[in-house]
Amino acid sequence: MSADVNATAIVKRIQRTKKYAHLCESVIRRASDQAVARYRTEKEAEKAARRRLHQVYGAYLEEDWVGEVGRALDAVDKDDLAEPRAFCLPLLDLHASTRERVDNLDTLFPRIFSETGTPSHVVDLACGLNPLTVSWMGLPESCRYTAVDLHEGLALVLNRFFERFGLTGEAVCGDVLEWDDFTADVVFLLKVLPCLARQEKDADLATVARIPSRDVVLSYPSKSLSGRDVGMVEHYGNRAREIADCCGRDLIEIEGASELVFVLRKGA
Ligand SMILES: C[S@@+](CC[C@H](N)C(=O)[O-])C[C@H]1O[C@@H](n2cnc3c(N)ncnc32)[C@H](O)[C@@H]1O
Numbered sequence: 001m002s003a004d005v006n007a008t009a010i011v012k013r014i015q016r017t018k019k020y021a022h023l024c025e026s027v028i029r030r031a032s033d034q035a036v037a038r039y040r041t042e043k044e045a046e047k048a049a050r051r052r053l054h055q056v057y058g059a060y061l062e063e064d065w066v067g068e069v070g071r072a073l074d075a076v077d078k079d080d081l082a083e084p085r086a087f088c089l090p091l092l093d094l095h096a097s098t099r100e101r102v103d104n105l106d107t108l109f110p111r112i113f114s115e116t117g118t119p120s121h122v123v124d125l126a127c128g129l130n131p132l133t134v135s136w137m138g139l140p141e142s143c144r145y146t147a148v149d150l151h152e153g154l155a156l157v158l159n160r161f162f163e164r165f166g167l168t169g170e171a172v173c174g175d176v177l178e179w180d181d182f183t184a185d186v187v188f189l190l191k192v193l194p195c196l197a198r199q200e201k202d203a204d205l206a207t208v209a210r211i212p213s214r215d216v217v218l219s220y221p222s223k224s225l226s227g228r229d230v231g232m233v234e235h236y237g238n239r240a241r242e243i244a245d246c247c248g249r250d251l252i253e254i255e256g257a258s259e260l261v262f263v264l265r266k267g268a
Contacts, residue, residue, distance in 0.1 A: 007032040010046045019061060020053060022152040026175040028053065030199065056198055057150070065094040065129065066153045073160050084165050088132040095129045097191045100221065104258040105136040111254050113186075115263045116215040119143055121184040123213075125176045126150070126192035131158050134167055147171040148179060177203055182212050190219040191259065193239070204239070208264065209247050216249070220260040236260055 010032040014020050020028060028049075035048035069091050080087040092098040101108065113119070120143055124130055127147035134145060145168060147158055158171035176189075176196060193204035200206070208216055220236035237253075240262045244251035247264065254261035 006042050006045060007036045009042065010036070010049055013046065014050060014053070020050075022154075023053070023057065023061075024150045024152065024173050024175050026178050027057070027150050027199075030175075030177070031056075056195065060128070060151065063094070065091075066151065066157055068094055069129070069132075069157045069161070070153075073157060073164060076164055081165060084135045084167070087165075088135065091132055092129060097221075098129045098133065100223075100258055101130075101133065105133055108254075108257055108261070109133070109137040111257070112217055112261065112263065113138070115252050115254065115265075116186050116217070119184070119186040119215075122146070122186045122188065123148065123179075123182070123184040124188040124190070125179060125207075126189065126195070127158075127171070128154075128191075130188070130190055131169060131171060132161065134162075134169055135165075139168070141168055143168065144184075145169040146181075146184065148174045148176065150175055176207060180210075184213050186215045186217065187211050187213045188217045190217070191221055193218060193220065193243075194236075205243050205246055208243050208249075212266075214266045216264040218243070218262045218264060219257075222258070222260050233260060240264075 007029065011025065011028050014028050014032065015025070031049040031052040032045070035045040035052065039045040039048055072087070072091055076087070089102065092102050118140060122139065122143065122145050124145065124147045127149050131145070131147040139145060147169065149155065150173065152173040155171040155173040158169070162169035162171070176192065177200060189207065196203040196207055218240055220232065220240070222233050237260060241251055244262070244264050248267045249264040250267060252263040252265060254263065
C-alpha cells in the first residue's frame, strides 16, 4: 500500500471521530502524513496521528467555548445588541489567550493601529476568540476583517456573531500553514507562533516569511498559563527578532501590553 493511500484512510477515519470532526482537513492530513512517514503499520500511524493532534490541538478542542459562544448568541436580546462590548467581555474570558488581553483592550488595538495606520483589510490568523474584540479595534466600516481558524464550528459562531451584531467581519475555517490569501495590509498572528512551530519545524518563521502584507502583528504570552514568568519574555523576544531579521522586516515593540506584542514592518 502506498503512503498516500495509508494517509488518506487515516484522515477519513479521524474525520469521523467526534473530537476531530470539526478540524479543517489539511491539519488532519499533515498529522497523518507525518505519522505515515514514521510508522510501519497503518494502526501505529493512526495512533501517532491522533496523539499528535491531541498534543497540538487538544487544548483548543476540549473545552466547550465554541458551544458557550453559540448559546450566548442564541440568547442575545436588544440590550446586548446595543452593547456589544458588554456581551463579549464574559465570552473573552472563556479562552486563556483572550482572557490575558481583557484588561488591555482599551489601549492594545489603538497602539497597534497607531503603528500600522488604519488598515483597509485585517486578516486575523489562528484567531481563536479574538474576533470578539473587534468592537475595541475601532476599525472603519470600510475595513474588511477576516478571521481564520482551524475549527469549523468556531467559524460558524463567529459569522453568527458578526451578522447578529451588524459588524463587518467574516470567519473562515482554514489552516494557517496553507493560507495564501494575503490581500490584507495588516496580518495578526496573535499567540500562535509557538503552536505553529510545534506543527512543523520552523513553521513560525516560514509563515511570516511567506506573508507579503506590509505589517504583521505578532504576539506571545508573557507568562505561563499558571501565571509564572518563566523567561518567556526573553525567549520569545529573541525569536521575534530572529524572525524579523530573517524576513527583512523592521521590528517595533508595542510596550506596556499584557502580552508581548511586535509589529513586523516590511523593510522599505
Ligand atoms: C493560543 S490560541 C490563540 C488565539 C488567538 N490568536 C488569540 O490570541 O486570542 C491558538 C489558536 O490557533 C489555532 N490554530 C492552531 N494551529 C492552527 C493552524 N494550523 N491553522 C489555523 N488555526 C490554528 C487554534 O485553533 C487556536 O484557536
